[in-house]
Amino acid sequence: MTRTFNTRMVFRTMGALLLIEAVFMSLALGVSLWYGEADSDIFLLSTIVTLLAGMVGLLVGRRAESRMGEREGYVIVAMVWVVFSAFGLLPYYLSGQVPTLTDAWFESMSGFTTTGATIIPDLEVITHGLLFWRSLTQWIGGMGIIVLSIAILPIFGLNGMQLYAAEVSGLTYEKLSPRIADTAKMMWTTYVLLTAAEVLALWLCGMDVFDAVCHSFSTIATGGFSTHNNSLEFYDSAAIHYIVTFFMFISGINFVLLIYLLRGKARYFFRDEELRWYSVAVAIFAVLLTLGLYIARPGWSGVEMERAFRDSLFTVISSMTSTGYTISDYMYWPVVAWVVIFFLMLTGACAGSTAGGIKWVRLAIILKNGVAEFQRRIHPNAIIPVRLNEKTVPQQTINNIMAFLIFYVFIIVVTVVIFCATGVDFDEAIGSAVSAIGNVGISIGQFGPSGTYAEFPTVAKWVMSVVMLIGRLEIFTVLLLFTRALWRK
Numbered sequence: 001m002t003r004t005f006n007t008r009m010v011f012r013t014m015g016a017l018l019l020i021e022a023v024f025m026s027l028a029l030g031v032s033l034w035y036g037e038a039d040s041d042i043f044l045l046s047t048i049v050t051l052l053a054g055m056v057g058l059l060v061g062r063r064a065e066s067r068m069g070e071r072e073g074y075v076i077v078a079m080v081w082v083v084f085s086a087f088g089l090l091p092y093y094l095s096g097q098v099p100t101l102t103d104a105w106f107e108s109m110s111g112f113t114t115t116g117a118t119i120i121p122d123l124e125v126i127t128h129g130l131l132f133w134r135s136l137t138q139w140i141g142g143m144g145i146i147v148l149s150i151a152i153l154p155i156f157g158l159n160g161m162q163l164y165a166a167e168v169s170g171l172t173y174e175k176l177s178p179r180i181a182d183t184a185k186m187m188w189t190t191y192v193l194l195t196a197a198e199v200l201a202l203w204l205c206g207m208d209v210f211d212a213v214c215h216s217f218s219t220i221a222t223g224g225f226s227t228h229n230n231s232l233e234f235y236d237s238a239a240i241h242y243i244v245t246f247f248m249f250i251s252g253i254n255f256v257l258l259i260y261l262l263r264g265k266a267r268y269f270f271r272d273e274e275l276r277w278y279s280v281a282v283a284i285f286a287v288l289l290t291l292g293l294y295i296a297r298p299g300w301s302g303v304e305m306e307r308a309f310r311d312s313l314f315t316v317i318s319s320m321t322s323t324g325y326t327i328s329d330y331m332y333w334p335v336v337a338w339v340v341i342f343f344l345m346l347t348g349a350c351a352g353s354t355a356g357g358i359k360w361v362r363l364a365i366i367l368k369n370g371v372a373e374f375q376r377r378i379h380p381n382a383i384i385p386v387r388l389n390e391k392t393v394p395q396q397t398i399n400n401i402m403a404f405l406i407f408y409v410f411i412i413v414v415t416v417v418i419f420c421a422t423g424v425d426f427d428e429a430i431g432s433a434v435s436a437i438g439n440v441g442i443s444i445g446q447f448g449p450s451g452t453y454a455e456f457p458t459v460a461k462w463v464m465s466v467v468m469l470i471g472r473l474e475i476f477t478v479l480l481l482f483t484r485a486l487w488r489k
Contacts, residue, residue: 005487006072008064013076014083015057017145021084022051024140025133028091031210032129039095039127046090053087071486078478080145081469084137085109091133097126102458109465111137112145113472114354116224116324116441117464119454123229128210134225135214141472142221142354143191143255187255190262195220198247205239219247222354224324224441231326231449238310241327245314252278252321252349273389274350274361281360282320285344286313289337296334319344322356324441326449338444342431345440356439356471358408362401364388369398407475411437415467422457432456436464437471 029043085108093104103119110117111134120126195216202212211227218225228234232244250258253275260268269275289312294305311328318325319341330337348357365388372384385392412433419429431443432453442449453461470478480486 006065006069008061009072010061010076010079011057012061012064013057013072014079015054015059015061017080018050018054018057018083018087020145021087021140022047022054024136025050025088025091028129028133028136031132032127035128037127037129039091039097039129042095043091043129043133046087046094049090050087074477074480074486078469078473078481081109081112081141081472084140084145085112085465088112088133088137091130095127095130097130102461103454106453106461106465107134108137109468110441111223111225112141113439113468114138114141114221114223114322114356115436115439115468115472116218117435117443117447117468118225118441118452119456119461121452121454123227131227132210132214135217135223135227138221138223138225139195139217142223142251143188186259190255190259191220194247194250194258198243201243201247202240205237205243207235207240215244216247219244219323219325220251220354222248222251222321222323222349222356222439224318224322226325233327233329238306241310241314244325245310245317248317248321248323248325249282251323252317252353252355254350254352255354256352257350271389274359274364277360277364278320278350281347282313282316285320285340286316289316289340292334292337292340315341316344319440319442320347320355320357321349321353322438322440324435326442329449331444331448331450342434342444345434345438348438356437358405358438361388362404365393365398365401366405368393404475407479408437411467411470411475415463418463419460422460424457424460432460432464433467436467439468439471 025043025047029040029047032040032043085105088111089098089101089104089108092098092107093101098104098107098120106117106119109115116138123131198216198219199209199212202215203209207215214225214227215232217223224231226232226234232241235241254272257269257272257275260266286309290305290309293308293312297304314325314327315330317323322345330341346358347363348359349355351359351361365386368386368388372386375384376382386398387393412430415433415436416426416429419432420426424432425445428443428445428447431445432447435441435443435447445451446455447453453464456464
């Protein structure tokens with residue numbers, strides 16, 4: 001028997017979430033007022049509109065049944081990024097600093113999904129309030145809007161369990177506490193502490209407070225929005241580059257492991273197999289890129305070698321964690337370096353982090369299953385399980401990962417075809433498709449480190465926005481909404 005969809009509960013929850021967005025938007029209003037900029041009235045209007053929309057949602061859902069099933073959970077989780085982006089575009093569009101509604105939507109969705117692709121060709125003329133809002137949208141979307149919300153939703157009489165299950169529907173479903181709200185609070189506390197630590201570190205190294213806050217928001221969220229046209233290359237400081245590199249790496253680690261480490265349970269941190277895969281991959285590819293740059297330009301001095309290593313390490317971690325910051329334009333590197341960067345954009349970092357991509361836990365399980373399959377062929381009667389962290393991986397999990405990879409590749413192929421149909425060159429179409437689904441932001445060609453998506457075809461921008469959302473929610477949360485089985489439950 002099909003259970004009635006609880007529409008009022010959806011409205012009630014979305015209303016509560018919009019009130020949260022309005023609070024965050026008021027922070028950008030405060031920044032605009034602090035700098036005495038002309039767009040403060042736009043932020044005030046945007047905040048009021050978002051606040052009123054939230055109140056309307058609560059009003060419509062005031063008599064909702066106190067139940068939330070899987071269908072409601074998946075709908076809300078998918079909708080929250082759309083709705084947040086729709087209201088989040090208001091400051092962009094109403095201020096006139098982003099010329100079209102399409103561009104405003106693209107920038108807003110890119111922010112909340114932590115993609116970091118931008119349509120703004122000159123960031124130097126953008127007001128402080130809007131620059132702050134860009135970075136803040138990434139910070140909000142980084143840890144997950146839902147993970148933040150479930151700690152607050154009980155105030156409105158709402159249960160966040162189904163939202164949490166839908167938000168972390170992949171390999172990251174793990175509670176640190178019997179109470180889901182406590183788990184959310186621990187994650188966000190860690191998130192805030194890391195952000196504050198980076199702000200302090202960057203400020204001590206000479207970055208002004210505003211830039212330190214904005215770049216810390218984007219770093220910890222692995223988003224990549226900068227306040228300067230040439231990203232972090234603007235700062236000719238090894239200290240700043242290494243600090244950002246460190247925090248990008250940390251942000252690519254499963255936050256559950258970080259919480260274990262902070263709580264003194266280091267054995268869980270250092271014994272985690274996915275973390276080892278991630279760390280080793282960073283080391284190997286950083287060395288390979290450094291050697292590649294050296295071979296391409298022999299005779300470098302010690303200083304030049306340090307810069308080659310710094311550029312390589314930064315680019316590897318930025319690509320793998322889907323942050324998308326740059327301190328060197330890799331389009332001037334050997335073509336083989338592009339291939340490596342492209343591969344890293346696909347791999348991603350660790351599950352349970354703010355990074356995008358496939359994730360190393362999935363890759364590790366697939367590789368282990370491949371090795372096990374060879375052994376099964378040799379010993380057909382033997383039971384040869386796949387193990388991760390000394391635990392047997394269920395066959396259902398392996399099947400889910402295989403399905404995920406198939407859909408991942410399929411979406412990339414379809415996206416490339418659509419991009420090419422709109423007039424985008426083939427290599428740039430591939431780069432943009434992988435960048436979108438992996439929430440990376442940087443690509444190749446004119447959409448590389450020095451370029452923007454300002455000249456991207458309008459249809460392609462809308463398609464790319466959808467792919468950003470699919471990648472952010474790891475495919476199944478979005479695609480499940482279009483299956484009959486979900487709606488027949």
